Amino acid sequence: xxxxxxxxxxxxxxxxxxxxxxxxxxxxxxxxxxxxxxxxxxxxxxxxxxxxxxxxxxxxxxxxxxxxxxxxxxxxxxxxxxxxxxxxxxxxxxxxxxxxxxxxxxxxxxxxxxxxxxxxxxxxxxxxxxxxxxxxxxxxxxxxxxxxxxxxxxxxxxxxxxxxxxxxxxxxxxxxxxxxxxxxxxxxxxxxxxxxxxxxxxxxxxxxxxxxxxxxxxxxxxxxxxxxxxxxxxxxxxxxxxxxxxxxxxxxxxxxxxxxxxxxxxxxxxxxxxxxxxxxxxxxxxxxxxxxxxxxxxx
Ligand SMILES: *[C@@H]1O[C@H](CO)[C@@H](O)[C@H](O)[C@H]1NC(C)=O
Ligand SMILES: *[C@@H]1O[C@H](CO)[C@@H](O)[C@H](O)[C@H]1NC(C)=O
Ligand SMILES: *[C@@H]1O[C@H](CO)[C@@H](O)[C@H](O)[C@H]1NC(C)=O
Ligand SMILES: *[C@@H]1O[C@H](CO)[C@@H](O)[C@H](O)[C@H]1NC(C)=O
Numbered sequence: 135x136x137x138x139x140x141x142x143x144x145x146x147x148x149x150x151x152x153x154x155x156x157x158x159x160x161x162x163x164x165x166x167x168x169x170x171x172x173x174x175x176x177x178x179x180x181x182x183x184x185x186x187x188x189x190x191x192x193x194x195x196x197x198x199x200x201x202x203x204x205x206x207x208x209x210x211x212x213x214x215x216x217x218x219x220x221x222x223x224x225x226x227x228x229x230x231x232x233x234x235x236x237x238x239x240x241x242x243x244x245x246x247x248x249x250x251x252x253x254x255x256x257x258x259x260x261x262x263x264x265x266x267x268x269x270x271x272x273x274x275x276x277x278x279x280x281x282x283x284x285x286x287x288x289x290x291x292x293x294x295x296x297x298x299x300x301x302x303x304x305x306x307x308x309x310x311x312x313x314x315x316x317x318x319x320x321x322x323x324x325x326x327x328x329x330x331x332x333x334x335x336x337x338x339x340x341x342x343x344x345x346x347x348x349x350x351x352x353x354x355x356x357x358x359x360x361x362x363x364x365x366x367x368x369x370x371x372x373x374x375x376x377x378x379x380x381x382x383x384x385x386x387x388x389x390x391x392x393x394x395x396x397x398x399x400x401x402x403x404x405x406x407x408x409x410x411x412x413x414x415x416x417x418x419x420x421x422x423x424x425x426x427x428x429x430x431x432x433x
Contacts, residue, residue, distance in 0.1 A: 161430035167421030212420025245390035255384030292383030
């Protein structure tokens with residue numbers, strides 16, 4: 135009869151060759167954005183509980199408890215089963231920002247900032263030495279992206295907002311952001327990582343069936359960028375080697391969803407956005423920033 139015993143997800147995980155009991159994080163953690171298992175969406179409203187800023191970056195009139203979902207999907211590679219859980223950042227027609235008296239109607243955005251990630255050049259340990267930024271994503275098919283649009287989902291933005299050291303984008307990237315703007319399947323259904331010049335240094339298909347794990351390593355002394363990637367629970371692989379990159383300018387890691395308009399001149403003020411009655415979401419897990427100064431990287 136043992137063959138017919140139903141194995142709980144926990145038993146399956148413990149039985150798998152990549153056991154979750156081994157913590158794959160091997161290096162000193164600078165910022166830990168992993169979500170404790172006992173969190174509720176309201177935990178993100180308070181600086182006392184959330185690893186993220188309760189204030190930024192969300193549409194006016196919205197609270198994080200209205201934006202964050204805690205989906206019951208499997209645990210990602212760099213989260214620990216029964217200790218951490220995934221979070222989902224959502225956007226909808228109300229994900230709007232104001233500048234002066236005007237609503238910025240071009241884009242829709244909700245973005246998390248790590249609470250202790252200071253926005254000044256060299257202000258914290260993630261802006262010096264060698265640092266690896268980690269995140270995993272998974273798709274919520276009931277709130278999927280419309281990949282005819284550009285989605286900027288993770289980036290490290292310079293303290294003076296003049297650019298990003300790297301950017302993680304999906305969908306049809308606008309020409310103003312370094313993309314082709316071509317609404318073809320080859321362009322749409324692909325994750326891309328861009329360097330500080332918005333040149334694409336890595337591409338991989340967006341998958342609906344598994345977690346996808348990314349690491350971006352910035353070497354501030356040698357001025358390089360290196361991308362790590364794996365699907366499912368596989369160990370990360372170096373998929374680019376060290377490439378030249380201008381990592382100066384400090385700043386902060388941004389993580390969430392920023393949906394750009396189509397048919398736009400300014401991105402911020404004009405362009406087309408179809409209504410999103412169900413909203414759209416992006417599931418994140420295993421968000422952390424580690425010190426790779428001693429050649430250490432968690433795979
Ligand atoms: C936020 O609330 C104010 C006051 O009710 C309202 O005027 C404004 O339009 C709202 N903003 C959005 C984006 O809905
Ligand atoms: C996850 O499951 C719990 C318990 O069944 C439920 O309350 C919660 O709404 C679920 N989360 C999502 C995002 O569906
Ligand atoms: C997806 O976006 C494109 C470009 O804005 C739009 O034409 C299309 O109607 C959208 N699709 C859905 C299902 O909303
Ligand atoms: C940075 O450059 C130095 C000197 O060329 C080299 O020894 C070191 O291995 C480089 N660091 C990395 C992480 O590649």
